[in-house]
Amino acid sequence: DAKTTQPTSMDCAEGRAANLPCNHSTISGNEYVYWYRQIHSQGPQYIIHGLKNNETNEMASLIITEDRKSSTLILPHATLRDTAVYYCIVRVNYGQNFVFGPGTRLSVLP
Amino acid sequence: DGGITQSPKYLFRKEGQNVTLSCEQNLNHDAMYWYRQDPGQGLRLIYYSQIVNDFQKGDIAEGYSVSREKKESFPLTVTSAQKNPTAFYLCASSMIDSYNYGYTFGSGTRLTVV
Numbered sequence: 001d002a003k004t005t006q007p008t009s010m011d012c013a014e015g016r017a018a019n020l021p022c023n024h025s026t027i028s029g030n031e032y033v034y035w036y037r038q039i040h041s042q043g044p045q046y047i048i049h050g051l052k053n054n055e056t057n058e059m060a061s062l063i064i065t066e067d068r069k070s071s072t073l074i075l076p077h078a079t080l081r082d083t084a085v086y087y088c089i090v091r092v093n094y095g096q097n098f099v100f101g102p103g104t105r106l107s108v109l110p
Numbered sequence: 111d112g113g114i115t116q117s118p119k120y121l122f123r124k125e126g127q128n129v130t131l132s133c134e135q136n137l138n139h140d141a142m143y144w145y146r147q148d149p150g151q152g153l154r155l156i157y158y159s160q161i162v163n164d165f166q167k168g169d170i171a172e173g174y175s176v177s178r179e180k181k182e183s184f185p186l187t188v189t190s191a192q193k194n195p196t197a198f199y200l201c202a203s204s205m206i207d208s209y210n211y212g213y214t215f216g217s218g219t220r221l222t223v224v
Contacts, residue, residue, distance in 0.1 A: 034212055036212075036213075041198070041218070041220070042217055042218065043116075043200050043202070043215030043216050043217050043218050044153070044200070044213070044215050045215070046212045046213070046214070049212060087152070097143065097155055097158060097168070098212075098213060099155075100145070100152040100153035100154075101152045102150075102151060102152045103152060
């Protein structure tokens with residue numbers, strides 16, 4: 001079973017920030033939070049990952065709460081090309097595999 | 111450029127036939143994976159391999175077979191025993207010696223049984 005809970009779908013206006021939440025209340029101390037996205041009929045694409053601290057790269061920012069039980073992926077200026085399914089994944093154990101749940105379907109609207 | 115290549119992009123199979131999906135990577139990654147995705151669903155793990163000549167079953171291995179004769183290649187055979195093979199198949203690879211390594215995915219093969 002997936003270790004995370006995400007909303008099924010979200011809408012965001014083009015040019016605005018998209019904030020995608022994820023709950024992972026059972027995360028253990030040495031597990032990372034990963035975010036991937038999948039544009040229709042393509043393979044998932046890595047976005048960002050983090051352990052405790054907030055992280056930022058050229059694609060997005062990841063905000064992890066202090067208790068690590070939830071996180072938010074932020075796309076600062078969403079474009080139509082950001083329309084995709086976004087997966088929040090907690091790495092189960094070292095050497096174990098990623099478990100992809102149904103994710104959040106983000107629709108960026110013009 | 112390094113990457114992971116799946117072929118073909120689209121594949122049609124008659125019922126009762128076996129079919130093999132190709133997956134090749136030049137990233138020097140140790141591990142390779144096969145996932146299946148049905149419409150509107152997440153990804154389900156079929157098989158994975160962390161080293162040449164060794165592989166393990168994932169959550170839905172029945173009706174599938176794999177081989178790992180070379181580090182770069184991890185072909186998946188969909189056998190006639192797979193009851194509902196029509197799906198989108200994704201191959202991925204990763205290093206395994208660090209928490210920090212994520213997966214690199216191929217662009218997928220869409221298999222349709224006709």
